[in-house]
Amino acid sequence: MKVLLVITALLFLVACSTVAFNRSAGFQKTENVVYKKIDGESLAGDLYVPKTGGLKPAVVVVHGGGWTNRSGTMDGISTKLAKAGFVVFNITYRLAPQSRYPAPVNDVSDAITWLYDHADEYQVDTSNINGWGYSAGAHLILMAGLDKPQSPHLRGIVAGGTPADLTQWPNSPMVRKLIGEPMVNAAEEWKEASPVNHVAKNSPAVFLYHGQWDKLVEPEQMALMKKALDKQDVKVETYTVTALGHLLTYAMAGGAERRGIGFLREQRLAE
Template sequence: MKIFLIFTAILFILGCSTLAFNKAADVQKIENVVYKKIDGQSLGGDMYIPNLAGNKPAVVVVHGGGWTNRSGKMEGLSTKLARAGFVVYNITYRLAPESRHPAQMNDVSDALAWLYQHADKYEIDSSNISGWGYSAGAHLILMAGLDRQDAPQLRSIVAGGTPADLTRWPNSPLVLKLIGEPMAKAKTEWQDASPVNHVTKNSPPVFLYHGQWDTLVEPEQMALMADALKQKDIPVETYTVNFLGHILTYAMAGSAERRGIEFVRAHKASK
């Protein structure tokens, strides 16, 4: 009985904190908003728009799935972000092995450019657009957002379970599908497809989170990415999700997501 009461109290506290965190206006969802057509495909995503007056900050959300599928649809996170006051564009991209790197990165970059171009239509503050991805999506938003050169700069990036240095997995079948050639024959391409090699002095601030027990994308990948950012003096925060692996961190990382949302808020452009 005592254990039951403790468990009930925990559920009540979690429920109250969730209600407090999500207290916001209703969210309108517009499905399948296309940002480009290529290779016979219409690439787009779902737009989540909070019912708030005036221009709002936005986040482009990028799903995972080992670059080969959409196993992580990011719908729950997109809803959380919208309830927190962000316009969210939860996008799709071309998949490997039918499409090889840099196709996926180019798609994400084109989605970002499209959102900047259509900011007024969706009441978005174009000076406050950020990116968020998990797993393969974290890899892609970092690849597209760390070094945008002449493109509009992201305000911040949140990346979870990030494959940061692909050369650490020379025998990975997933990376092989993405690149199309084994590392022994295409080391330069594997290096070029690694976010750790694309940090510049102009890269946006980054929040990294990772499962402590992640055996698919080892936690050292977060350390490698953080070190690459620190070497260029880019603001970076890291967050370890204790006792969870790769999949469960995607599904249950509420604390990391809350910290990520706070990070994006903290790096908004001031008006």
């Protein structure tokens, strides 16, 4: 837990250092757009809408933080996506342990639905809505998007530092907070909450990236996710960020982010 607290503090400092990049003239940013009200709580996100005309691709962006807090605002990648021509919905969701699985997955799914429902208002191409998440956010966007073939659905997903198989950490206090029970008492729940078990034949294409020296979410998790996607013949691409751990991959994975943006563009061109 001490490691998680240090990571959270460092991510907050990194997030603060990126605030200046939000003032781009190429898009309009609207903060705290509510997409859902539940149990007296308003869940919201920041909308980034490029100032170009016509229908635009979109991305729902989901933050990390061990499912218990918001580690990093995801404003950096949201800004890059907006500059690349994507409408971006950078959302919040209910946090553990107060809100346990599947509550945060349901929130992400509802945010995707909200963007579909408001597509006309923001000039969103409903055939080209995608997902992007890092760490716990990668887990949640995969859970919300992998086995949802009916509309609304995602065209592509970019997932960084992904916790793909939660059963690999049977003693994890973070996963226990998400599920609400230790794995010894809830093995099926831990399995059901793992993205590797939600890949379908018609799942969206997935781009995975991971830090080579990640000690919090080991790189083997990316290999497990790729294996599950390959087994169902789902398009998947992987990218290893050399010599970086979990925190620095979030903060400094410029090459991975550029490739991820290119990957999402390619899914549209491949139609």
